[in-house]
Amino acid sequence: MKPQYHVASSALVAGILYITFKSWSMSLSCLLSGILIDIDHVYDYVKEFGFPFKVKDFVNTVYHNGISRLTFVFHSWEILLLLGIVASFTNWNAWIAGVIIGFGHHIVLDKLNNEERLRTYSFIWRWGKQFEFETTFPNDAKRKMNSRAR
Template sequence: MKASRHVLAAIPLAAVVLAAGRPLSEACLAATASVLIDLDHLGDYLLCRGGWYGLKDFFSSCNEGRLNRLYLVLHAWEWIILGLCAALAWGFWPAGMVVLGMAWHLAFDQVGNRGIVTPGFYWITRRARVGFDAWKLYRDPAKIYA
């Protein structure tokens, strides 16, 4: 899903957090985390492209599937499970809001990208099993790399 859509999706998330009676600071934290999770695309870009070639190249490389490896270290349901357990164990609401934001983002990605990526894509262990090879993670790599 494109970054602009994640920014728009953060608005109803903040509204839900506020409606649940949480303070504005926590609503903002959840919304911000739901967008900033995409920073892991920058790491993939730099590793795969071997440097920075500008914002236009960054967005086209990511959106058009031109990266040969997809690590996306933050895009993983494993972190959601671990984060949720930690937040509940410590009773630390801000951590829970970060986890909520990340889960919100992943849910939108899971639905929005279901025709593009293989089942299980949003589990880092699944991506690791195929060596983070983009050709094995896209449903139809020929379409992506065309």
């Protein structure tokens, strides 16, 4: 999903959290994490293309699926589980709860938008497939092939 939609959805969810819990720390951490989770694209881009880092080329590559391997470390159900464990040990600290909700709604929206299976957002499953884009994101890969054929 494109960044502007993540900004809008994160702002909406953060607003709902604020209205519900009256916690600016939970709202702020939700807003920031819902947007900044995509920072994991930088690792995959730099790993494949190296430096110098060109923002325009990065955006074109990431949002038009030009990367052959997607580690996507923050886009995973496992990170939500780990954050949930940490949150339970901190008595559901508002900052951590906000990050869980920010990451969580972002991943769900990406999953729905990309029309991929649930397992696509499992880090362990992708690891087992060596993070190969065409294997782990087959629907995105098909769209990429079709757009090139036109």
